[in-house]
Amino acid sequence: MATSSFTKKSLGLESVEPAVTPPPANAGTSFLKKPKLSSAKSKKKEIPEGLWVKCPKCSTMLYDKELDENLKVCQHCQHHFPIGARERIHSLVETCSFEETDAELSSVDLLNFPSYPEKISSYQKSTGFKDAVITGIGKIGPHKIALGVMDFSFLGGSMGAVVGEKLTRLIEAGTSKGLPVVIISTSGGARMYEGMFSLMQMAKTCAALGYHAKNKLAYISILTHPTYAGVMASFASVGDLILAEPGAMIGFAGPRVIKDTTQSELPPGFQTAEFLLEHGLIDSIVPRKEMKERLVYYLDFFSHAQKQMAAPG
Numbered sequence: 442m443a444t445s446s447f448t449k450k451s452l453g454l455e456s457v458e459p460a461v462t463p464p465p466a467n468a469g470t471s472f473l474k475k476p477k478l479s480s481a482k483s484k485k486k487e488i489p490e491g492l493w494v495k496c497p498k499c500s501t502m503l504y505d506k507e508l509d510e511n512l513k514v515c516q517h518c519q520h521h522f523p524i525g526a527r528e529r530i531h532s533l534v535e536t537c538s539f540e541e542t543d544a545e546l547s548s549v550d551l552l553n554f555p556s557y558p559e560k561i562s563s564y565q566k567s568t569g570f571k572d573a574v575i576t577g578i579g580k581i582g583p584h585k586i587a588l589g590v591m592d593f594s595f596l597g598g599s600m601g602a603v604v605g606e607k608l609t610r611l612i613e614a615g616t617s618k619g620l621p622v623v624i625i626s627t628s629g630g631a632r633m634y635e636g637m638f639s640l641m642q643m644a645k646t647c648a649a650l651g652y653h654a655k656n657k658l659a660y661i662s663i664l665t666h667p668t669y670a671g672v673m674a675s676f677a678s679v680g681d682l683i684l685a686e687p688g689a690m691i692g693f694a695g696p697r698v699i700k701d702t703t704q705s706e707l708p709p710g711f712q713t714a715e716f717l718l719e720h721g722l723i724d725s726i727v728p729r730k731e732m733k734e735r736l737v738y739y740l741d742f743f744s745h746a747q748k749q750m751a752a753p754g
């Protein structure tokens with residue numbers, strides 16, 4: 442995904458590739474700076490598109506298929522690449538146990554925001570989703586749960602009326618069926634194209650979680666890279682248990698905005714999952730490959746506690 446479109450062109454030309462990239466036509470003094478850049482460029486050209494991905498953390502070239510098999514985690518430095526909602530659900534739930542809910546809910550352009558309908562339909566085509574969250578009932582280990590998983594590739598995982606409504610219905614289904622809720626977040630925040638309607642989702646989802654909690658049911662929130670703004674300031678930060686993936690960036694406003702506003706240096710590691718664990722906002726950092734096992738462990742704990750509460754005496 443990191444490699445770009447030049448590779449297709451280069452495939453047939455490999456044998457006639459010049460040893461040194463020719464200087465650009467207007468390069469009057471380009472000999473002063475050229476060699477390093479051009480050699481790096483020609484090396485890159487030999488990598489076929491879609492087969493290899495460069496790890497942004499350790500710079501190792503990773504075979505795409507192996508990366509997929511490893512749940513998009515670098516085998517060398519454990520960097521967690523973004524993963525799609527469907528792949529994530531597949532990695533967590535028991536085979537064939539997931540029943541998707543409200544899959545057809547789709548956003549409308551209430552505010553006549555320029556280009557919003559076109560954006561929605563183009564993202565629907567490119568991702569195959571109707572909006573930025575998938576919800577449904579499934580089983581993790583022996584536990585039936587209400588599961589919501591956001592996908593950053595749909596308009597930055599932004600929360601509009603559909604994301605809020607789908608999550609609220611999911612939480613309400615959890616409440617009425619007596620199930621724990623697990624929501625895996627990744628989002629840039631509320632969806633600006635829906636203005637106030639997107640901000641209302643913050644209160645709506647939290648109110649539904651309030652009723653869920655009143656029924657003494659557990660809610661586990663899992664924060665993945667990146668989780669920001671209106672999502673972080675609502676349902677993502679009110680879990681009975683808040684987990685995060687390693688290295689995830691989590692916050693309200695981004696670090697650059699905070700730095701510019703406060704005019705002060707930010708501490709090292711600011712807004713990383715590790716920083717927030719140290720400062721008490723999250724309860725545990727769980728590598729992606731251990732997530733299922735850990736969820737089973739926590740769900741065991743919650744269901745045991747619930748049985749004890751229900752027992753007479």
Ligand SMILES: [Zn+2]
Nearest residue numbers: 496499515518
């Ligand atoms: Zn790596």
